[in-house]
Amino acid sequence: MEEKKLLSLSPKELTDLGVCPTCLNRKYNGAVFGDDTKLKIFEDKDIECLFVANPRADGHMMISSQKHYHDMSEAPDFLNEKIIRFAKQFMIIIKQVFGCERVYLCTMSDGPMNHYHVQLIPRYNFEERGSKNFVKPRKAYVYDEKKFKKVKKLIEAYAKSR
């Protein structure tokens, strides 16, 4: 199929065809997932960090690789290490800015086509501990300008200090 025609398909349909929706989205400037200016917190040559558009909790974030890898097992060690370092820093920042009790880390990367990413899911004090937090119902993302700017500022300061 011609590449531009793929843009009319859903992420699931693309995945089933063996086309990476994330790479296609980046190549065509948000044509698959839409405008991410209110989601994207940080980006450099290696990684991209965003609030999730359909979060399981306020402050739910993801970190993905810029280059395409299916999962951690395919990515170079320096990149895995960097993603873990940023995940640690986001855990600290999300707790501070969103006031959650803990931040859970998960990465699944299943299916015929997947773009390596890890997810950071907050657990608040009114929620029970445990693995159910990984599958909390998804909801619509609410942009909070103050929190967004705070998280952005803190992670940029961390990135600069490295």
Ligand SMILES: [Zn+2]
């Ligand atoms: Zn990809």
